[in-house]
Amino acid sequence: MSSIYNEAAEWITDNWTGTDDLAWRNRIVDAGYGVPSWAPENFGRGYTRDQAREVLRAFDDARVPGGARDVAPFSEVSWLLLPGAALTDYGTAEQKERLLRPMITREWDLGCLLYSEPGAGSDLASIQTTAELSGDGENYILNGQKVWTTNGHRATFAILIARTNWDVPKHAGISLFIVPMQQDGVEVVPIRQMTGDSEFNEVFLTDAVVPAANLIGGEGNGWKVLQSALGAERRGMGEMAQVGRDTVESGENGSPASSPLFTRSDDLVEAARAADRLDDPVIVDEIMKIHTWRLTNDWTQARAKMENRSRGASPLASLGKLANSRILHGASDLEYRLLGTRGLQYDKEGDPDAYRTSYDMMMGFFNSVGGGTDQIQRNIISERVLGLPRGAQPDKGVPFRDVRKAVNRSLSGEK
Numbered sequence: 021m022s023s024i025y026n027e028a029a030e031w032i033t034d035n036w037t038g039t040d041d042l043a044w045r046n047r048i049v050d051a052g053y054g055v056p057s058w059a060p061e062n063f064g065r066g067y068t069r070d071q072a073r074e075v076l077r078a079f080d081d082a083r084v085p086g087g088a089r090d091v092a093p094f095s096e097v098s099w100l101l102l103p104g105a106a107l108t109d110y111g112t113a114e115q116k117e118r119l120l121r122p123m124i125t126r127e128w129d130l131g132c133l134l135y136s137e138p139g140a141g142s143d144l145a146s147i148q149t150t151a152e153l154s155g156d157g158e159n160y161i162l163n164g165q166k167v168w169t170t171n172g173h174r175a176t177f178a179i180l181i182a183r184t185n186w187d188v189p190k191h192a193g194i195s196l197f198i199v200p201m202q203q204d205g206v207e208v209v210p211i212r213q214m215t216g217d218s219e220f221n222e223v224f225l226t227d228a229v230v231p232a233a234n235l236i237g238g239e240g241n242g243w244k245v246l247q248s249a250l251g252a253e254r255r256g257m258g259e260m261a262q263v264g265r266d267t268v269e270s271g272e273n274g275s276p277a278s279s280p281l282f283t284r285s286d287d288l289v290e291a292a293r294a295a296d297r298l299d300d301p302v303i304v305d306e307i308m309k310i311h312t313w314r315l316t317n318d319w320t321q322a323r324a325k326m327e328n329r330s331r332g333a334s335p336l337a338s339l340g341k342l343a344n345s346r347i348l349h350g351a352s353d354l355e356y357r358l359l360g361t362r363g364l365q366y367d368k369e370g371d372p373d374a375y376r377t378s379y380d381m382m383m384g385f386f387n388s389v390g391g392g393t394d395q396i397q398r399n400i401i402s403e404r405v406l407g408l409p410r411g412a413q414p415d416k417g418v419p420f421r422d423v424r425k426a427v428n429r430s431l432s433g434e435k
C-alpha cells in the first residue's frame with residue numbers, strides 16, 4: 021500500500037468517532053480528506069486523482085463514510101462537482117466557506133441545475149429568467165421559468181443562471197447564483213419521462229429571493245462562471261461509461277471495485293451468453309468494437325482531466341461526452357438485438373432483464389441531450405478543436421432586449 025493510503029488509514033483510525041454526523045464530516049473536510057484532489061484553499065490536499073482514489077480506498081476498506089467525494093462515481097456526486105467547479109474557480113473565500121463546505125459535508129445534500137428554459141436549451145445564453153437587485157442591495161429577486169430540472173423536487177440548493185442586464189449582448193448580461201430551493205417563490209412541477217420516471221421538473225420562480233452574497237464571479241460574468249460547471253459536467257458524463265452498474269455500489273463510498281475493462285462490456289458478454297450467441301463471430305466483433313470505444317474514451321477522459329487544472333470547459337470533455345453517447349447507444353442497441361422479441365416488453369416484474377435493457381436504451385439519451393446535445397458537442401469540437409468557421413450568429417453584438425425570442429410555455433399545462 022502507498023504512503024498516501026497508509027496516512028489516510030492511520031488518520032481514520034485516529035479520528036473516526038463511529039458516528040456519521042455533521043461533526044465527523046466537518047472533521048474530514050478540515051483534514052482535507054473530503055475532496056483530497058482539490059487544492060488546499062478549496063478544502064483539499066492537492067492530490068492527483070489517483071492519489072485521491074487511494075484515500076477513497078482507505079475509507080472504503082475501513083468501512084467509514086464521507087471520504088474522497090471528489091472521486092466517487094459521477095452519477096452520485098454530480099451535484100457537488102458542478103457547483104464545486106464554479107466555486108473553486110470563481111468563489112471568494114467567504115463563499116467557499118459558506119456555500120461549498122456544506123455541499124462537501126452533505127449538510128446540503130442535493131443540488132440541481134436551473135439552466136434550461138423552454139426557449140433556451142442549446143442556445144442557453146438566450147435565457148429570460150430575470151434577477152433584479154432589491155432596493156436595499158441585499159438580495160436579488162428572481163422571476164422566470166426553468167425546465168428539465170433533474171432532482172428539482174428533492175434539491176436543497178440550485179446553481180441558477182439568470183439575466184441581470186437586458187441591454188447588452190446575450191452572453192454578457194448573465195449572472196450565476198447559488199439559490200436555496202426551499203422557499204415560497206420556487207414552485208416545482210414534475211415532468212413524466214418516457215421511462216415512466218419523473219426525475220425532472222419544470223420550476224417556476226415568482227419573486228424568489230437569493231442573497232446578493234450568493235452571486236458567484238460578479239454580475240454579468242455568469243456565462244464565464246458557468247463554463248466551469250459545464251466543463252465538470254461534460255467530463256463527468258464522458259467518464260460515466262467507465263463505471264459499470266455493478267461497480268457503482270461496490271464500496272462504502274462507492275469506489276469502483278474493478279477496472280473499466282470488466283464493467284459494461286461484461287454485461288454485453290453476459291447478454292450474448294444468455295442469448296446463446298457467444299460463438300457468433302459477428303456478435304463478438306460488435307462487443308469488441310464497443311469495448312474498444314470504451315477504452316479509447318478512457319484515455320480521452322484521462323487527457324481531459326490532465327487539462328482540468330485550467331478554468332472552463334475543455335473541448336476534450338466534449339469529445340469524451342460525445343464518445344460516451346456512441347458507447348451507450350451502441351451497447352444498448354446490441355443488448356436489445358440480443359433480446360429478440362423479448363425487447364418489446366417493458367415489464368419490470370415479468371421480465372426484469374428486458375425491462376433493464378429498454379430502460380438503459382431510453383436513458384442513453386440522457387447523455388446525448390443533457391449537458392448539451394451531441395450536435396452541440398460536435399459544434400464545439402469543429403470550432404475549437406478543428407478550427408472550422410463558426411455558424412451564423414444573427415444576434416451577435418445585439419442587445420438582448422432587441423433579439424427575437426421564444427415565448428416560454430409550460431409543458432405540464434400547470435401554468
Ligand SMILES: Cc1cc2nc3c(=O)[nH]c(=O)nc-3n(C[C@H](O)[C@H](O)[C@H](O)COP(=O)(O)OP(=O)(O)OC[C@H]3O[C@@H](n4cnc5c(N)ncnc54)[C@H](O)[C@@H]3O)c2cc1C
Nearest residue numbers: 133134135136141142168169170386389390391392393395
Ligand atoms: C435527462 C436530461 C436531464 C436534464 N437535466 C437538466 C437539468 O438538470 N437542468 C437543466 O437546466 N437542463 C437539463 N436538461 C436540459 C438539457 O440541457 C437540454 O435539453 C439541452 O441543452 C437541449 O436543449 P433543448 O431541449 O431546448 O433542445 P433544443 O436546443 O431545442 O434542440 C433541439 C435539437 O436541435 C439541435 N440543435 C439546436 N441548436 C443547434 C445548433 N446550433 N447546431 C446543431 N444542432 C442544433 C439539438 O442538437 C437538438 O437535436 C436535461 C435534459 C435531459 C435529456
